[in-house]
Amino acid sequence: MQCPPRVRAILAELGISTDLIDARGLPLCEEPPQLEIAEIGDDGREYRLTPAAARAWREMKAAAAAEGVVLKLISAFRSIDRQVEILREKLAEGQTVEEILSASAPPGFSEHHTGRAIDIDTDGAPPLEIEFERTPAFAWLSENAGGFGFVLSFPKGNRYGYQYEPWHWFFTR
Numbered sequence: 001m002q003c004p005p006r007v008r009a010i011l012a013e014l015g016i017s018t019d020l021i022d023a024r025g026l027p028l029c030e031e032p033p034q035l036e037i038a039e040i041g042d043d044g045r046e047y048r049l050t051p052a053a054a055r056a057w058r059e060m061k062a063a064a065a066a067e068g069v070v071l072k073l074i075s076a077f078r079s080i081d082r083q084v085e086i087l088r089e090k091l092a093e094g095q096t097v098e099e100i101l102s103a104s105a106p107p108g109f110s111e112h113h114t115g116r117a118i119d120i121d122t123d124g125a126p127p128l129e130i131e132f133e134r135t136p137a138f139a140w141l142s143e144n145a146g147g148f149g150f151v152l153s154f155p156k157g158n159r160y161g162y163q164y165e166p167w168h169w170f171f172t173r
Contacts, residue, residue, distance in 0.1 A: 003028060007080065007108035014087055015097055016106045024161050028108060031079060032115040039073045047076035050115040053149075053171035057118060060148040069140040074127050074167075075119035078112035103163050111153055116171040118150075133166040141169065149173040 003011075003018065007028070011018060038054035039047045039061075049057060061071045078086075084107045090100045104110075111117035121127045122137035132138050145151070149172050154165040 003108065010080070010084055010107045014084070014091070014107070016101070020101070021106060021109060026105065026109040026160060029105075029110055029113040031113050032077075035077055035115050038076055038118075041073065047073040047118075048115065049076050049118070049171070052173060053116045053118075056148045056150065056171055056173070060145065060150065063144065063148070064137070064140050067140065069136050070123045071137055071141075072121045072123075073118055074121045075112065076117070077115040078110060080107045080110075080113055083107040083110050083113070102161065105162075111168075111170050117153065118169050118171075119165075119167050120169060121167065128165075128167055130164065130166065138166050145169055 003021075008018070011021070032050050034051060035048040036051050036054050037046050038049040038057050041047065048054075057073070064071045083105065086104060087100055087107065090104070091097075105112075119128065120132075120137065120141070122132070122135050125132050125135045125137070141150070142152070150169040151172055152166065153168050153170045154160065154162045156164045158164070
C-alpha cells in the first residue's frame with residue numbers, strides 16, 4: 001500500500017492493519033489545497049468544501065428547495081487529525097477496530113478528507129440514520145444528485161465493506 005509515513009504511523013498507533021486497508025481496497029484520500037465555506041449550519045458551524053464541490057452543493061440545495069425538498073449539510077471536510085480524534089473516541093468507548101471501520105474510514109482514507117464528501121440531513125429524519133432513505137430528500141437526491149456531480153458513496157453491499165450510508169454523497173467532478 002502506498003501511504004505517506006505520517007498516515008502509516010497513525011494507523012500503527014491506532015492498531016489498524018495496512019493489510020485490512022489493502023484487502024478492502026480503500027483509496028488514499030488527500031486533503032485539498034483550498035477549501036471554502038459551503039454553508040453555515042443553524043448552530044453557526046462552518047461546513048467547508050473545495051470550491052467546485054461547494055458551488056455544486058449550493059446549486060443542488062437550491063434546486064431541491066425549488067421543488068420543496070429540504071437538504072442540510074451535517075458534515076463536510078474533515079481533516080485527518082479530526083478523523084484520528086473520532087476513532088480515538090470510539091476506541092475509548094470500547095468499540096473494536098473492526099466495529100469502528102464498518103462505519104468510519106481510517107485516517108487518511110475518508111472521503112471527507114478530500115473536501116468533496118458531504119453528509120446530508122433533512123427535516124423530520126434522525127441524522128446519520130438509515131431512515132434517511134425513506135425521506136423525500138433521499139428520493140430527490142437519488143433522482144437528481146448525479147446531475148450536480150454527486151454520487152452515493154456507500155450503497156448497500158458497497159465494495160469497501162462500509163455500512164450503507166444513504167446520507168453520504170461524494171462530488172466526482
